[in-house]
Each structure stands twice: as structure tokens, then as C-alpha cells.
Amino acid sequence: xxxxxxxxxxxxxxxxxxxxxxxxxxxxxxxxxxxxxxxxxxxxxxxxxxxxxxxxxxxxxxxxxxxxxxxxxxxxxxxxxxxxxxxxxxxxxxxxxxxxxxxxxxxxxxxxxxxxxxxxxxxxxxxxxxxxxxxxxxxxxxxxxxxxxxxxxxxxxxxxxxxxxxxx
Amino acid sequence: xxxxxxxxxxxxxxxxxxxxxxxxxxxxxxxxxxxxxxxxxxxxxxxxxxxxxxxxxxxxxxxxxxxxxxxxxxxxxxxxxxxxxxxxxxxxxxxxxxxxxxxxxxxxxxxxxxxxxxxxxxxxxxxxxxxxxxxxxxxxxxxxxxxxxxxxxxxxxxxxxxxxxxxxxxxxxxxxxxxxxxxxxxxxxxxxxxxxxxxxxxxxxxxxxxxxxxxxxxxxxxxxxxxxxxxxxxxxxxxxxxxxxxxxxxxxxxxxxxxxxxxxxxxxxxxxxxxxxxxxxxxxxxxxxxxxxxxxxxxxxxxxxxxxxxxxxxxxxxxxxxxxxxxxxxxxxxxxxxxxxxxxxxxxxxxxxxxxxxxxxxxxxxxxxxxxxxxxxxxxxxxxxxxxxxxxxxxxxxxxxxxxxxxxxxxxxxxxxxxxxxxxxxxxxxxxxxxxxxxxxxxxxxxxxxxxxxxxxxxxxxxxxxxxxxxxxxxxxxxxxxxxxxxxxxxxxxxxxxxxxxxxxxxxxxxxxxxxxxxxxxxxxxxxxxxxxxxxxxxxxxxxxxxxxxxxxxxxxxxxxxxxxxxxxxxxxxxxxxxxxxxxxxxxxxxxxxxxxxxxxxxxxxxxxxxxxxxxxxxxxxxxxxxxxxxxxxxxxxxxxxxxxxxxxxxxxxxxxxxxxxxxxxxxxxxxxxxxxxxxxxxxxxxxxxxxxxxxxxxxxxxxxxxxxxxxxxxxxxxxxxxxxxxxxxxxxxxxxxxxxxxxxxxxxxxxxxxxxxxxxxxxxxxxxxxxxxxxxxxxxxxxxxxxxxx
Numbered sequence: 001x002x003x004x005x006x007x008x009x010x011x012x013x014x015x016x017x018x019x020x021x022x023x024x025x026x027x028x029x030x031x032x033x034x035x036x037x038x039x040x041x042x043x044x045x046x047x048x049x050x051x052x053x054x055x056x057x058x059x060x061x062x063x064x065x066x067x068x069x070x071x072x073x074x075x076x077x078x079x080x081x082x083x084x085x086x087x088x089x090x091x092x093x094x095x096x097x098x099x100x101x102x103x104x105x106x107x108x109x110x111x112x113x114x115x116x117x118x119x120x121x122x123x124x125x126x127x128x129x130x131x132x133x134x135x136x137x138x139x140x141x142x143x144x145x146x147x148x149x150x151x152x153x154x155x156x157x158x159x160x161x162x163x164x165x166x167x168x
Numbered sequence: 169x170x171x172x173x174x175x176x177x178x179x180x181x182x183x184x185x186x187x188x189x190x191x192x193x194x195x196x197x198x199x200x201x202x203x204x205x206x207x208x209x210x211x212x213x214x215x216x217x218x219x220x221x222x223x224x225x226x227x228x229x230x231x232x233x234x235x236x237x238x239x240x241x242x243x244x245x246x247x248x249x250x251x252x253x254x255x256x257x258x259x260x261x262x263x264x265x266x267x268x269x270x271x272x273x274x275x276x277x278x279x280x281x282x283x284x285x286x287x288x289x290x291x292x293x294x295x296x297x298x299x300x301x302x303x304x305x306x307x308x309x310x311x312x313x314x315x316x317x318x319x320x321x322x323x324x325x326x327x328x329x330x331x332x333x334x335x336x337x338x339x340x341x342x343x344x345x346x347x348x349x350x351x352x353x354x355x356x357x358x359x360x361x362x363x364x365x366x367x368x369x370x371x372x373x374x375x376x377x378x379x380x381x382x383x384x385x386x387x388x389x390x391x392x393x394x395x396x397x398x399x400x401x402x403x404x405x406x407x408x409x410x411x412x413x414x415x416x417x418x419x420x421x422x423x424x425x426x427x428x429x430x431x432x433x434x435x436x437x438x439x440x441x442x443x444x445x446x447x448x449x450x451x452x453x454x455x456x457x458x459x460x461x462x463x464x465x466x467x468x469x470x471x472x473x474x475x476x477x478x479x480x481x482x483x484x485x486x487x488x489x490x491x492x493x494x495x496x497x498x499x500x501x502x503x504x505x506x507x508x509x510x511x512x513x514x515x516x517x518x519x520x521x522x523x524x525x526x527x528x529x530x531x532x533x534x535x536x537x538x539x540x541x542x543x544x545x546x547x548x549x550x551x552x553x554x555x556x557x558x559x560x561x562x563x564x565x566x567x568x569x570x571x572x573x574x575x576x577x578x579x580x581x582x583x584x585x586x587x588x589x590x591x592x593x594x595x596x597x598x599x600x601x602x603x604x605x606x607x608x609x610x611x612x613x614x615x616x617x618x619x620x621x622x623x624x625x626x627x628x629x630x631x632x633x634x635x636x637x638x639x640x641x642x643x644x645x646x647x648x649x650x651x652x653x654x655x656x657x658x659x660x661x662x663x664x665x666x667x668x669x670x671x672x673x674x675x676x677x678x679x680x681x682x683x684x685x686x687x688x689x690x691x692x693x694x695x696x697x698x699x700x701x702x703x704x705x706x707x708x709x710x711x712x713x714x715x716x717x718x719x720x721x722x723x724x725x726x727x728x729x730x731x732x733x734x735x736x737x738x739x740x741x742x743x744x745x746x747x748x749x750x751x752x753x754x755x756x757x758x759x760x761x762x763x764x765x766x767x768x769x770x771x772x773x774x775x776x777x778x779x780x781x782x783x784x785x786x787x788x789x790x791x792x793x794x795x796x797x798x799x800x801x802x803x804x805x806x807x808x809x810x811x812x813x814x815x816x817x818x819x820x821x822x823x824x825x826x827x828x829x830x831x832x833x834x835x836x837x838x839x840x841x842x843x844x845x846x847x848x849x850x851x852x853x854x855x856x857x858x859x860x861x862x863x864x865x866x867x868x869x870x871x872x873x874x875x876x877x878x879x880x881x882x883x884x885x886x887x888x889x890x891x892x893x894x895x896x897x898x899x900x901x902x903x904x905x906x907x908x909x910x911x912x913x914x915x916x917x918x919x920x921x922x923x924x925x926x927x928x929x930x931x932x933x934x935x936x937x938x939x940x941x942x943x944x945x946x947x948x949x950x951x952x953x954x955x956x957x958x959x
Contacts, residue, residue, distance in 0.1 A: 020289065027288070036205040037198015039424070041370040042457035046878035049370055077198035090196040094188055097847045101679030102195025103202065103370045103424030128886040135878075137370050137425045138679045140850030141886040165186055165846040167895055 011079030048134030051107035077106035098147030100138035182692030186843035215291035222871020223307035239290025274497035277462035307534035352477035371424020374454035394716025426678035428541030467542030491528035510546025556921030630930025640910035641724025657725035667776030674714010693734030695761025720910025729800035806909035836911035856919020
């Protein structure tokens with residue numbers, strides 16, 4: 001099969017690779033570039049575990065060919081934290097118990113990055129629709145919603161909501 | 169509400185603290201280590217050719233073209249495995265299952281051949297190039313027809329098999345129960361189907377089998393909920409080729425959700441081991457989602473006839489259950505050995521009556537084998553659905569409010585321990601308090617008024633209740649084993665000289681948060697801050713033997729073992745403290761983290777000082793060091809309970825169903841970490857609404873699966889999943905060292921009947937008495953049309 005040379009910027013670092021034109025972007029990220037924080041949960045683009053940012057837009061990297069990412073910037077979960085610390089979404093997920101097994105979490109957070117960029121103060125319903133392309137089998141979503149609300153408040157500089165469980 | 173009291177400071181972080189999870193740091197930064205992240209030098213990839221037919225003879229498998237595909241190294245068939253007697257394997261229920269077929273395929277998507285290649289893509293190319301000639305046969309798909317005289321006998325390989333019947337099971341007193349039924353004022357009966365569903369954890373199954381020829385040693389990285397049991401199973405299956413148990417290391421890395429689907433041994437694992445054994449190369453096999461949904465163990469698939477007898481003023485007197493269980497082509501259930509129907513006999517419910525009789529028959533069909541739990545303690549969900557639906561039917565029949573009827577029939581708090589009609593001893597419960605709290609929280613009386621007002625206007629809303637008793641924590645060794653291995657579990661605590669600890673367990677978290685909660689149990693008992701207790705599981709070379717995590721058993725078994733091992737250490741600590749303070753042990757008093765002399769609190773030794781002394785200045789005659797192990801054999805199971813209330817609104821034109829509110833009050837005894845318990849309840853509730861309204865694996869009459877991908881098998885998203893309202897009562901387990909009960913599965917067990925009861929309640933005035941789950945708008949629409957309520 002003809003190979004094609006591509007260059008991508010993954011979390012700020014430039015990488016070149018010789019790839020088959022059919023190679024999925026998620027496999028480039030996981031196998032060629034060894035960034036295994038991005039996961040694969042289905043083969044029909046339903047689960048969203050492989051969600052990344054491609055030039056700042058959230059995409060399911062199982063539905064993009066690696067060659068389509070040539071010359072573009074990719075952000076994965078490994079690129080969320082900075083020298084200053086965790087990204088507000090990472091903090092939000094940890095503080096609000098927004099994850100159990102952690103498998104959907106990277107995709108869920110990357111999707112939420114774009115959601116909050118487009119809508120810095122979303123309602124619960126807007127969050128639920130906004131992450132409806134990402135499946136979580138463990139958490140029942142309540143605390144994912146809370147995690148995203150918390151991150152929104154943090155990014156806006158508002159007072160942070162309580163992270164205590166709302167037990168009757 | 170029962171207030172959670174913490175005995176330890178926040179710094180120590182023992183029981184009752186909503187400590188943030190220790191494991192999260194790696195998961196939120198992409199540093200989890202799941203099985204597909206394992207990459208070894210020289211690793212080959214495996215893909216599996218699967219059958220397009222539900223029942224067919226294999227006439228020929230031609231690998232010629234596949235072997236020409238660049239990168240393809242080998243194609244393995246059943247005939248190849250037959251040479252090593254590895255083409256069949258035992259199931260956990262002592263049935264047999266093909267690893268790869270030699271002659272016949274028994275269900276659509278069954279493994280037919282394996283392709284080994286140097287890359288994932290080459291393996292897939294090779295798979296497409298394998299040519300298989302089949303001679304299709306008419307399959308048995310409908311369980312009700314599997315025992316017909318003209319049904320083909322699906323398992324002629326089993327000696328003396330003349331039909332498709334697998335086993336018959338009974339519990340309770342038939343004669344006494346029949347007598348009550350014959351004399352009862354009121355008898356209600358209902359046929360119901362609890363559909364075949366799939367756990368669909370977001371991570372599928374997979375492994376990396378790495379056999380080292382030089383050392384004759386196998387390391388098996390595998391998404392398994394029960395690594396130790398798997399090691400023993402591998403040794404039993406492969407011992408005859410020299411792979412004995414000390415030569416096998418199973419490593420269960422981070423797991424992306426289990427829910428029971430990662431308990432069984434699937435053929436792919438055995439093929440990967442066999443190929444690694446023959447080639448000496450590491451073999452990676454990761455199934456894709458479609459394979460996962462179509463071939464891995466299903467859950468449920470119980471056809472139930474349930475009956476309830478009672479008085480006309482609403483006193484429950486007896487129940488009868490008759491089950492037809494569809495197991496697919498082999499009984500590959502993940503149940504304790506002596507329990508073919510799992511713990512279905514909990515189905516007598518939370519109600520005070522003395523007579524019940526249950527029977528079940530299992531049959532073979534041309535469907536994938538199973539079944540597994542789907543976040544349920546061995547067939548409890550099926551049982552609870554039946555009892556909670558029939559209780560509502562009974563309430564409707566005698567004209568009583570379903571909450572009132574439940575209140576009048578509950579087992580009373582003071583009657584525990586309570587012996588159930590099928591022989592269980594419920595340890596503790598306060599069902600009245602739970603239901604009262606749920607009713608107060610949801611505003612039950614106001615909702616009933618609103619419902620009447622709405623009905624007058626032609627609007628439909630429904631209120632559904634489920635008050636369930638769960639049975640978790642398998643289990644006491646007198647009854648519970650898997651392949652003969654008793655279902656204890658274990659903890660090993662090793663405290664280092666500076667007072668920090670490592671604790672290892674025979675269980676394996678798949679998201680339940682063991683690294684945090686187990687540390688909190690040890691912190692509670694020893695006063696060492698939970699932050700400084702590192703928890704490890706999943707490596708059979710380092711962790712003590714245990715039966716794993718499923719059926720909500722981790723807290724009841726390994727959690728108990730953690731407390732017991734820590735208590736052994738506290739006894740040792742007391743001796744050392746007495747020695748250091750030069751007093752007798754009787755003069756000492758404990759408070760979390762320190763021993764002090766009674767009446768002289770300034771004479772004190774902290775646990776850290778005591779541990780340090782155990783390495784540097786231990787009393788003469790005492791063993792040095794500070795470690796303990798405990799294998800906990802529970803005296804009984806634990807019986808958590810819950811009271812759930814669901815409120816639905818139904819669109820009278822489209823039959824669209826909206827869950828307006830859902831209140832879940834759970835009682836799991838003492839709570840280790842409220843945040844984690846609440847999180848478990850949230851997640852279980854979404855896995856409860858899933859089968860109640862969305863999920864079912866559907867087969868046509870030829871055995872083709874009609875919804876075998878995530879495009880059409882509807883796992884709820886954040887939109888379908890409502891905002892769950894949760895709460896708790898606390899009725900400690902009297903026999904568990906820390907008074908805790910399991911909780912992870914209660915909501916999955918309790919939610920479906922609450923939802924089904926709510927939907928039926930919304931339309932009961934139109935003459936609808938029952939709807940099978942999943943209750944989709946289309947199913948409801950058809951029923952409404954049938955009764956003439958919608959045109």
C-alpha cells in the first residue's frame with residue numbers, strides 16, 4: 001500500500017509519520033505516537049471515547065483519517081494540564097467524582113473543552129445535550145454535569161459550586 | 169435521613185468521609201493503563217473470523233488467500249487446536265464451550281478462525297480473506313420452541329443428550345404454597361419477559377498473552393474481574409501442556425468497566441494463549457465493539473410467569489415463580505457452582521409471608537452463551553422485577569395504593585434476622601423508614617392528587633414504586649464456590665517503618681474506587697491516614713488469592729478482610745505500645761491513631777511510633793515487622809435494600825415517555841465513602857433505566873442479531889438519563905465487621921420495576937395492566953392503540 005508522509009502537532013510537539021492512507025487518526029495517536037490516553041470504545045462513532053481536539057474543534061478521532069490531520073494541531077488528554085496545574089475540567093472531574101473507570105473520561109473532557117468555549121455558562125440541559133455524543137456506562141452522568149459546571153465556574157472566575165454529595 | 173458520623177478526623181480519612189478518589193490522578197491525565205495500552209516488543213495482533221450463520225456445518229476453511237496478505241503470520245482453526253486438545257473449554261457452570269469449532273457453528277458471530285499478523289490492520293485484512301464454506305441449518309431461536317419434538321438437538325456432543333433441556337431447579341415448598349393459592353381470596357398472575365441485554369462496558373474485552381519459551385512462563389494481561397480465578401482456570405485448561413499454576417501470572421490492569429461481562433473466559437483469550445505458547449510471541453487480542461455486543465456473554469433472557477396470592481384487603485400470602493431460561497448454546501453463566509439460577513430465590517421480596525415456590529428450566533438455543541450479571545448479583549434483577557411488578561398488580565387488583573400495600577406487608581425492622589420462604593436469612597433492614605423517606609422526598613401524596621387532576625384533563629402521569637431487597641457478598645464457604653474454590657476474599661496489609669502502608673486485595677476494581685475505599689477502611693481501623701495507604705489489586709504474583717469483584721461482593725468480603733487484617737495489626741500495636749509505655753495492655757485505651765494510658769492521656773504512643781518500634785525496638789519474643797493477612801469467609805450474605813419512586817409523564821399523542829423525577833433511597837449499612845456510594849447509585853440507576861426503556865438484544869427467526877452495534881443498541885446518553893435524586897437510610901449489617909453491605913448493583917436491580925410500574929400506573933386507568941421492558945414509546949403506542957386509548 002502507498003504510504004503517505006504527514007506532519008501533525010500533538011499537544012504542541014511536532015511529529016512526522018509515514019502512514020497508510022486508511023490509518024485512522026485514533027490509531028496514529030495511540031499506536032504511532034504512543035499517546036494512549038485517548039481510548040477506543042466502539043466502531044460506529046457512537047461512544048466518543050476517542051474524542052480529541054483537531055485545530056480546537058472536538059472530533060471523534062475514529063472517524064477521521066490520519067492523513068486528514070496532516071498539518072493540523074491535535075490536543076489530547078495528555079495536553080490538558082499545564083505547568084501551572086490541572087485544567088479546570090480535570091479538577092472538576094476529580095472534585096465532583098465525575099469518573100469511575102476512567103475510560104470515557106478523556107473523550108468526555110475534551111468534548112467539554114469545546115462546549116465551554118462555545119458556551120461558558122451552560123445550563124444543565126445544554127450540558128446534557130452537549131455531551132450526548134459521548135457515552136459513559138459508569139457514572140449515570142449526574143456528576144459529569146456537575147464537573148462541567150464546576151469547570152465553567154472556574155474558567156469564568158465565579159465562586160466554585162459545592163462538591164459535597166447531595167445526599168438526602 | 170440518618171446522619172453519617174465519622175470516628176476519624178478528616179486528616180485520617182476513615183469511614184464516612186467523602187474523600188476524593190486516589191485513582192483519579194492518573195485517569196484524568198491520560199495515564200491509566202488499560203489492556204490495549206500494553207505494548208510489548210515483537211507483539212503480534214490477532215483478529216477473529218466469525219460466523220455469519222446462527223447454526224451451520226463448516227464444510228471448509230480456506231486460509232490460502234489470507235496467508236498471502238502482507239503481515240499475516242498464521243491462521244488458526246479448530247482443527248489446529250484439536251491437536252493439543254484445546255478446541256473445547258469448560259464453562260464456569262461445568263458445561264463445555266468451543267474455543268474454535270471443528271465442525272459446527274452454534275450462533276451468529278461465533279469464533280471460527282483466528283488470524284495472526286504483525287499489525288492490527290494486517291490481521292483485519294487477513295480476516296477478510298479467510299474463506300469459509302458453510303452449510304446453514306435451521307436454528308432454534310425461540311426458547312419456547314427449543315423443547316419441541318421437532319427441534320434439532322443442539323448438543324449431540326454431550327453424551328446421552330436427547331433434547332435441549334439443560335437443568336431444572338426448584339426452591340420453596342410447593343405443596344404448602346399450592347394450598348395457600350387454592351384457598352386465597354385473590355390470585356394475580358403475569359407472564360413477563362426480562363430481555364436479553366448486554367453490559368456494553370465502554371472498554372471491550374481483550375488481552376495480551378505473553379508466553380516466554382525460555383522460562384516456560386506465561387504473563388497474561390487481561391481485562392478480567394477475577395484474575396486469581398482466571399489463573400487457576402488457565403492452569404486447569406493448560407496444565408496438560410506444561411503450563412502449571414506457578415508458571416502463570418495474570419495481570420488485570422485498569423479496567424474500563426466490567427459489570428459482569430469481564431468475569432467469563434472467552435474463546436479469544438484461550439486462542440491468544442495457545443498461539444503465544446506455540447509461537448513464543450506476545451499476542452494481542454482486542455475485540456471491537458460489534459464483536460463485544462454480538463459474541464460476549466449476554467445478561468437476563470428470563471421468561472417468567474409469576475403469581476401472587478393474598479387476601480382481599482391486601483395481605484400478601486404466597487408467591488409462585490416459573491422461569492424459562494435461555495442460555496444460548498452453552499450454559500456459560502457466571503454463577504456460584506451450586507446456584508444455576510444465581511440468587512433468583514431472593515424474589516420473595518421485602519414482604520412478610522411464609523409460602524413461596526419457584527422453579528426454573530434452562531434450555532439451549534442458537535444464541536451466544538451466557539449469562540452474566542449486567543451489574544447484578546446473579547439473577548437478582550430478574551427476581552426483583554417479577555416480585556415488584558406482581559406486587560403492583562396485586563395492589564391494583566385489591567384496589568389499594570401501592571405504597572400503602574407495601575407498608576402493610578413489609579417485614580418489620582424488629583423481625584430481623586428474618587428467614588425467607590426460600591431459606592435465606594435476611595441480616596437487617598428497615599423497609600418502612602426507607603419508603604417513608606422516599607415518599608416524603610418525592611412528595612408522594614401531592615403527586616397522587618396531581619395525577620387525579622391530570623387524568624380529569626386527559627393528561628397521563630404515573631408514579632412507580634420499587635421496594636427491593638438485594639442479596640450480595642457471595643459468599644459463605646458452606647454454600648458458595650466457583651469451580652470448587654470457596655468464595656472468600658482477602659486482604660494483606662504491610663506497614664512500612666515510617667508508618668505508611670501498602671495493602672493488597674484479591675478483588676479487582678473496574679471503577680468502583682477500591683484504591684480509596686479500602687484505604688479508608690484500613691485508616692478507620694489503624695488511624696494511618698488513608699492518603700498514606702497504597703492499595704494494589706489485579707496482579708496474581710503479588711496480591712493474595714481472592715475470587716474477584718462482581719456481584720457487589722468487594723465490600724462484603726475483601727472490605728471485611730481489610731478490617732480484620734487491620735484489627736490483627738491493632739492487637740500487635742497494643743502489645744508494642746504496652747511495652748514502650750511500660751504498662752499492661754489492660755491499661756491502654758485506643759483512639760484512632762494512638763494508644764494512651766487510661767487516665768493519663770499524655771502517656772501516648774502514636775501508631776507511627778508503634779510501627780517504627782516494630783522494626784527498630786520490638787518487644788523480646790515478638791516477631792519483627794508490621795504486616796497481616798486475612799482471608800475472610802463471610803458468615804452470611806448482606807441484604808441491602810432500597811425504596812425507589814419514579815414519576816413519568818406520557819405524551820397522549822406520541823406515547824413519548826419522560827422520566828420527570830426519580831428518587832432513590834438506598835440502605836447499604838454503614839457507608840465507607842458517601843461520595844463514592846452516591847456515584848455508584850447514580851451509575852446503577854442509569855443502568856436501570858437502560859433495560860427498562862432502551863436496551864434489548866433482538867434476534868430474527870434465523871438467529872441474525874438485528875441491533876448488534878452501538879448505533880442501534882441504545883446505551884443511554886446524558887439526555888436519556890434523568891437527574892437522579894439520591895438518599896440513604898443506615899441499617900448496619902450485624903455480621904459484617906464494619907456493618908457495611910454491598911451497593912454497586914442495588915440501583916440496577918431496583919430501578920427497572922420502579923420505571924415500569926410508573927409507566928403502567930400512568931395508563932392503568934385505560935385498562936393496561938402490564939408492559940414488558942424495555943418499554944419504548946413505540947411499544948406503549950401500540951398497546952394504547954390496542955386498548956383504544958389512542959387513534
